[in-house]
Amino acid sequence: MSPRADPELALQRIRRLASDIVTGDELAGRLRSDRPLRIKFGIDPTFTEVHLGHAVPIRLLRLFQELGHFPVLILGDATARLGDPTGRNEQRPALSKEEVERNAATYLDQIGRILDLDPARCEMRRNSEWFGRMDFFDALKLAARTTVARLLERDDFQKRMQAAAPLHLHELLYPLMQGWDSVMVQADVELGGNDQLFNLHMGRLLQEREGMQPQVCVTTPLLLGTDGRKMSKTYGNHVPLTAPPQDMYGKVMSLSDALMPDWFRLATNLDEAEAAAVLAGHPRDAKARLAAAVTAALHGPAAAAAASAEFDRRFQQHALPSDIPEVRIAPGDYLLPNLLKEAGLAPSTSAARRLIEQGGVRLDEQVCTDAKTVVRLHDGAPARLLQAGKRRFARVAPR
């Protein structure tokens, strides 16, 4: 276990990644205590792809770990089967045990890219451990610890009541379950996205009822997607933690300028002064620095440097990418649109034709706008270089 950092400095670094802290004084007090704090973070394995937005609280958890504290990761295998009502898709179908397990495995793989999951430095618990043992009376006893009015304070519950939208009884109990996790693992601090504040508070309340010192709640700000909307897979504006270095770098480079300060703060380890200095320079360079920092954090500096060099080659010097996939096809004469389809560069020959007519296709580095071009690819013919749009390439050769 690394030695604990200076409490003042620690607090400063935590604040930089935090949106709300309830309460700051309590956190300062605990950071000054002489034991490692138990930092709880819960994830419900309800989906499989973790992106940079999800990663913000995980990065904060990592920071606590670096500061000498002890992450307690809760795998919400019980809660996942219920579904946190926060989500817009309230009708999330109940997941099977198998699905939950499968998701959990991919989660840990992804989280492990940020957090040190070594059992000596991190505790991992499944909440089925205690919820699986509860009987109905235990559940009622838990429910008796709060009031309906208190639960209905939650913003999205209120909205749904007002909109006369369905609000199921079990959804009301979700915050209680999350809060009970805090009791069971004796959390000192719980982290979560800033939409989690209500649930985090419930942990405080339940711990207090149990005569424990209530946990400190720390929420993290929302990291917006590359286009400024909420980061989401459906918008295609997300950066998956598992994205290969080249893609990751490229995705970050497509970020809107205005979002750079947030991204520096929430997705990189640059300190405030350093980030400010970089941002004062040319936006292009700042973004390159950002992309490199994000990529390096997940793939290491060497991969980041390579991704950066490749990106510059491709988009600044308009050079060909260094790794063009090779496609082997049956020998013969091909109409250009068919060839594009065969090479996997277009979804249909019609789409390929349109692309050609719009000047989006290059054959051996020459723009070709004639959809009737015939490409002869007989046995022994040399490979032809195809480019569709700015970033799709293939070398096609007869099989």
Place this chain on the structure above:
RNA sequence: GGGGAGAUACCGAAGCGGCCAAACGGGACAGACUGUAAAUCUGUUGGCUCAUGCCUUCAGAGGUUCGAAUCCUCUUCUCCCCA
């Protein structure tokens, strides 16, 4: 249980017998511009052996008609109001 409104391409939404492969908006893709972007402008956005040609689409199944996304019947599903 009663009454009403719907289901159209990736999404939202027009169309209500031929001029409909289907307006418009968003998204996506391409081109120009650029700092890689964003913004802006332009174009494209069912498929095909590439054609002023053919084929498959307007919830599903039948029917009327020379002709149906549009009319009729049934089925499925959604939403709203009343009980």
